[in-house]
Amino acid sequence: MVLVPLDFSGTAEQSSVFITVRSHKRSENMEPSEEPGPELGPTDVNPVFLQQLRELDIPEEAAKQALLQTGNVSAEEAAMYYFNKLENEEEVGDDLQFKMVFVVNMDLGMGIGKVAAQVGHAAVGLYQTLQEKNSWREMAWKWDHSGAKKVVLQGTNAAHLMELQALASSLSLPTHLVQDAGHTQVASGSRTVLGIMGEEQMVNNVTGSLQLL
Template identity: 35%
Template sequence: MYALGATLFLAGFASGYIARWWRHGCMNGEDDDLSDIDENDAVHEGDTSDALPEECKMVLGVRMDLKMDKGKIAAQCGHATLGSYRSALRLCPEYVRTWQKLGQTKIAIKIPDEEHLLQVRDAARKLGIPAQIIQDAGRTQVAPGSKTVIGIGPAPNSLIDQLTRSFKLL
């Protein structure tokens, strides 16, 4: 149980740290302007209703057949968080706004193998949800080019749950 808590803590910490670092313009000199993402913005442009938007989350699916240690998992989850976030900024900025307003929820799940990882990615694309697969450089624990983690979202909980409800939490 201790290992699970430590893994989730490390994954969350690394993901948040990397996203914050990138947001402040330190990643490769790229400057994606997020100044238009204001906490007071409506989720949908022109939406004047008082209804709250559906909560959004990001899910990080970790391949269990690779037997990565918790530090490797944390690093790969950080890469997946950043990649999925950047994709979401382009594909569905309204989901990013909602996700940022409502706490930036991130969930880690167990993906049994590469086949399931690719199935989840394909299903996410059909639903219009950002999905980023991370391929490892192979310098430490896994073979070069191994698909280690998938970042899914941020997107509405109901959409992501369609893809991930059958997998166990990490």
Template identity: 35%
Template structure:
């Protein structure tokens, strides 16, 4: 697709949903394109987490606006879009809870300081997912029901960028204090990182609770 997204056909229902949340048409189209045109939530998260490139800023600006003017307004425009996206996510969470309960998800926060390769990250995320799944299966109370809801809703998983080992430890402490299931993955040291290094923080819980802890982290 060209830089101006002229050949991209967004899912009309997803596009309409985003526009109803106050996100302008062109920004919504860019976000849907970047996230695979599959999910309103993913597109909203993209708007919140990612600044638009210079080409994208020029694309969404009126043709009559000079490039210098676009650059001078890009910062305030981006900040406005982030606020819109944050509010839209909160409204969706409230709507879900009002309709009969929260959605659940697994979130995996990667220790970016280790500079792991793509395959290594995938393996560590898998370890984190299995650890959470085993813990949920062993729990015959509330977590068991949450697991069933998560499976029914499509087993949502999100991978986020953490800073370093201490950052992951602090997030785990906060998640555990909030009553969420959280697990730190430590590597065996057979390939890219030293033995015992914390590679991934895995968290499971209701979307609103998890977002309160990891909502400011960017997508990996």
């Protein structure tokens, strides 16, 4: 802040008036830590730190998780967390496999093209569901980096698909059940395909008895 004297002449009473002017120049004594940073929400990450981690070839989702787990303190802290976690997983021999399964409602008698489209809807919907939780996003990353296994199975009817979804949900497995708009082949609201994602053995507890399409 600086004070600038202004002299007003020609008035009944001559006087000097001071006005306050705010300096926009950054103080020479301000420490770098005093610079205001971006306001981050509970699920936001510092973009500068994220870029630094990506330059270390750390996958983006894993880098985000590392930053969130270390409170967005620094890229160094997040990198240490990531590599320590990676080392610990290797030591315990983490060989878990993940897969997506898609159960088709065979009662509807859909054509090949219709089934393909509905499985596509289920895959997109299920992947969007995986973004709702940190643990599911991490699972999706592991699935994507271990072959992205996908299996299409036969379901009996809509009631069967709903039973499977309830069982999967009871095991905390993410699911997505497609309800068709009814433009072609099936009635509006028809439950066509159920998508389930999770660790392979867990998913097998739900769909292991079903036949391949």
